Amino acid sequence: GQQVMQIPQYQHVQEGEDFTTYCNSSTTLSNIQWYKQRPGGHPVFLIQLVKSGEVKKQKRLTFQFGEAKKNSSLHITATQTTDVGTYFCAGGGSNYKLTFGKGTLLTVNP
Amino acid sequence: DAGITQSPRHKVTETGTPVTLRCHQTENHRYMYWYRQDPGHGLRLIHYSYGVKDTDKGEVSDGYSVSRSKTEDFLLTLESATSSQTSVYFCATSQGSAEAFFGQGTRLTVV
Numbered sequence: 421g422q423q424v425m426q427i428p429q430y431q432h433v434q435e436g437e438d439f440t441t442y443c444n445s446s447t448t449l450s451n452i453q454w455y456k457q458r459p460g461g462h463p464v465f466l467i468q469l470v471k472s473g474e475v476k477k478q479k480r481l482t483f484q485f486g487e488a489k490k491n492s493s494l495h496i497t498a499t500q501t502t503d504v505g506t507y508f509c510a511g512g513g514s515n516y517k518l519t520f521g522k523g524t525l526l527t528v529n530p
Numbered sequence: 531d532a533g534i535t536q537s538p539r540h541k542v543t544e545t546g547t548p549v550t551l552r553c554h555q556t557e558n559h560r561y562m563y564w565y566r567q568d569p570g571h572g573l574r575l576i577h578y579s580y581g582v583k584d585t586d587k588g589e590v591s592d593g594y595s596v597s598r599s600k601t602e603d604f605l606l607t608l609e610s611a612t613s614s615q616t617s618v619y620f621c622a623t624s625q626g627s628a629e630a631f632f633g634q635g636t637r638l639t640v641v
Contacts, residue, residue, distance in 0.1 A: 421589065426572075451627055462538050462620060463573070465629035508572060512627050517588070518579060522572035 422447050424511045428520040428522030434529050441524035443509035450486055451512040457523070458505045468512075474503045484512075501528050531586075533557055536621050536633035543640055551609040559631075561624045562604040564596060566617040567635075573620065576628050576637075579604055581609030611640045 423446040426526060433439055443452065451470045455463040467476055469485035476483045482495045496503055506523040513519065533556030543549050553562060563578040566596055567587075575588030577596040585596050593609045593615060623635040 429570075434627060453629060455630075462632040462635050463622075463630075468627075468629060493626065494625075510630070511575075515586075516624070517578060517632055518563065518622075518624070519575065519589075520565070520573040522570065530573070 422511060422513055422517070422519045424509060424519045424521040426509055426524060428524055430525045431524065432527045432529065433518060435501060436498050439499050439503070439526055441494050441507050441526075442507075443492045443494075443511075443521050445490045445511045445519075447511075447513070448489050449511040449513065450489075452489075452490075453512065453518065454483060454494055455508045455510060455511045455520075456505050456507065461505075463520050496526075499506075500527050501525070501530050504528050534621060534623055534631055534633040536619075536636050537565035538636060539634065540637045541639070543611050543638070545612060545640055546610050549611050549638065550619075551638070552616075552621055553604045553606070553623075553633055555623045556620045557602075557623055557631065558601060559625045560601075561625075561626065562598065563622040563630065564594075564604065564606045565620045565622065566590065566615075567620060568617050576606065576619075608638075611638075613640050616640045 427435045454466040474485040482499045508523045510518045564576040565573040578583045579598040619636045622630040624630040
């Protein structure tokens, strides 16, 4: 079945440094979604990418979807302590199943 | 937040007992999902539903069953709880390929 790999598993940065997490799927995706989960909370939707090569920005966050629609990345510029949490990518298939990566736990040292 | 309510929020149960977790939504979303979250494993899909009485297995369905008798409710049953089923369980809903909305989670401990 569909597998979604996400790296790194953990990332610790100093406040102000950049952060990137990468997601790779074993199959071509119809879309990719990104979620953020704060410690003790539930996953919250950030964005969805649908088109090959798509790039979207949300303030300091930049999301990319690969040309082959099998990989994606999330880049945060100049991290802040409010960025702390686990970032998940989720691959959407043709049957509306959402397959999540294992997530990247981001910690930020003030 | 979307109207997704999970109950109970916390439960401690004994090995071998049946347990049912409930997910209730007020969004009229067609798709509903049950995930479990464990350290180092992220979110793993247990079962999902694509309509009333229409369900399918996810990647970790063994030991779990589900039912959806109406649009707003999706029940997850552990037929005979085991310690390996100690986890945090999340319900999610979506309308097709759009974003998924998650409930607050249920922390289940099997002793």
